[in-house]
Amino acid sequence: MKKIEHIGIAVKDLNAANILFAKLFGKQHYKVEGVEREGVQTSFFMMGETKVELLQATNDESAIEKFIEKRGEGIHHIAFAVDDIYAEMKRLEAEGFILLNKEPLPGADNKLICFLHPKSTGGILVELCMEKG
Ligand code: CMX
Numbered sequence: 001m002k003k004i005e006h007i008g009i010a011v012k013d014l015n016a017a018n019i020l021f022a023k024l025f026g027k028q029h030y031k032v033e034g035v036e037r038e039g040v041q042t043s044f045f046m047m048g049e050t051k052v053e054l055l056q057a058t059n060d061e062s063a064i065e066k067f068i069e070k071r072g073e074g075i076h077h078i079a080f081a082v083d084d085i086y087a088e089m090k091r092l093e094a095e096g097f098i099l100l101n102k103e104p105l106p107g108a109d110n111k112l113i114c115f116l117h118p119k120s121t122g123g124i125l126v127e128l129c130m131e132k133g
Contacts, residue, residue: 005081005129006051010064014056033108040064042108079127085112
């Protein structure tokens with residue numbers, strides 16, 4: 001894994017969170033993007049070489065809706081950039097980590113992504129992401 005690509009934060013209200021985090025960071029988000037498959041609306045802030053992704057659920061089945069119900073708003077996942085997501089998924093599966101998808105999926109911000117179950121990663125939801133190119 002190369003670096004932290006972004007930190008995902010679950011929020012109840014994306015518009016309100018965009019205002020709050022813009023005040024906190026002293027800058028505006030640079031994009032808003034929906035990922036229909038995941039039932040989320042996201043916004044991104046550029047923070048030097050990494051990013052912060054805010055995520056709001058768009059339906060009751062969304063992982064973000066369930067997370068907020070159980071734990072409230074807050075840090076939801078840490079995403080790590082990888083050069084070759086296929087090789088990294090193979091390596092991590094062989095190491096005994098639980099992959100939440102067998103093949104990389106299209107994610108927000110022009111990425112191919114794969115999640116690892118937090119039960120296998122010390123309680124942290126880890127996302128691998130590779131630039132689609
Ligand atoms: N971080 C750490 N732990 C988490 C978690 C998270 N984000 N989400 C759930 N958990 C914990 C739960 O609290 C629960 O712990 P306990 O058993 O101690 O109560 C355990 O994981 C539950 O796991 P589960 O029974 O498999 O159930 P869930 O239905 O809560 O699903 C998870 C959890 C991670 C498998 C699911 O949220 C998932 O598939 N996530 C990946 C997809 C995703 O998060 N999409 C949204 C973002 C998309 C994007 O960035 O574009």
